[in-house]
Amino acid sequence: MSKRKQTARLTLLLTIFVMLTKLLCGAGGASAGNVSSRRIAASGNNSDSNPLPAQTAVEDTYPKVAPASKDWTIRIGAGAILSPAFVGSRDYQLMLVPALKVTYLNTFFASVEDGVGYAVINQNGWRAGPNAKIAFGRKEDGDNPFRIAGGKTSALHGLGNIDTTLEVGGFAEYRWNNISTKIGLRKGVNGHDGLVGDLSVKYTHTNQSLSPMAGLPLVVSFGPRLTVVDATYSKAFFGVDADQAVNSGLPRYSPSGGVLSYGVGSFIVVPISKQLSATFLAGYDHLTGDAGSSPLVSERGSPNQGMFGVLLSYEFGFDSR
Template identity: 30%
Template structure:
């Protein structure tokens, strides 16, 4: 099975499946004091696990596929590497610039774990060419008070692969009916620069001739809105499992792209992780 998902979609899916819940217990161990320095104990923590997604073959596709996602990460004090649940990156390296009981802000570098698009993924992509892997640099942050969390991120292509800049914003409300079970839901959106939207949803003159699709050049703007529902269950101090459903609506110039067959996309996912 070939693994091909655009960065914004993978970010959304991992964010919904994991949120910050995978590392919540790590934070609990250092949150006895609300002082920022107390959140960065010089101790190693590791997370290993995996998930399976059922999702459209590409953003806008009408056909579906299954996608396995590995979850491997490590933290030491303010530094982290591997899967970064807070920003939903499968492969990243960075550091928290600030963190307390409500706020967290971090900067990081990430690399596409999987190729964003291969034209062999779907017949509608024939003639559009592949979109290669690239590296991204950016910043992310969140604010949590009680049951409410707001998250945001901005990342940009730093290897000149024409993948532009992507920004995300999400709101989440959490309800915990028991010590082990937590339920959460909320809306979100993804904004793409004109370069990002043209690479993933545009059709230039050469691609139009090769694919038979009309030429199309989307501008910058909100690419999608989404609503997610998630359940997490902590089996033990180390083990956790979860499931999520994400409904996404492609909007504006992105939704009007000739590549898009279906504007409303629904994704289902399950995961399990072990923390040590």
């Protein structure tokens, strides 16, 4: 394949990814920042929500179902996810969510849930490199454009809306046999302006005997995870300033940084055909520290956050040469 054709394909794929990301962000999504009463009055109900809070359950470690190995791999699909209306909510909503992922030779990846990244280091079980992603926020009215069932929560009234945040940073991952460990650190360059760190450990097992497709194994993965944030991030999502206290009726609260949550995530990938698969997701996270003690959580929400979902995806690929 000529370099011109390779460049054209790469440009097309990145254009599609950027357009879908912009569509999702414009439809409602972002990270956070403390919002004053003046901003609440100005924004009304037109700013962003957290439409995809559970899609991060499927990370870039998602195993391939198709046996054929291609330079470029593309996965498209959609699914339904039941999760809290916002981080810390006790109200649940059922959402219809899109799924899109593009990878190149286990080095480049781009997806709605993981953002864009490139493994500068990719050897001896190690992968590490820069990563940038869009963090989705929330609407004051408790709604999001992907909601198909479940009522709007009133817990956020008076707290204002939260804008989309671009987070930039890096990741490092090490795999040893069936176990993988991943750490990520990102800084918001707008929106919440905070620092977010993620740590996860996964055990992945493949089983051919339980698979409905000969030659394509059923994949099971599960493991613990931990998220830490700085004070700026914590105040953005869980703090209550003077103006917000007046508008919401909640007491003033200024949280510090630290461990935001700990929990466990799991998924099962069931091959339907060589290119089609169903993924079943489940996860639980417990908000702790100052986030768990926030009046938004203790008075109007819950520190216990569960998630269940199913995704149907189609995977295909092509070689760049």
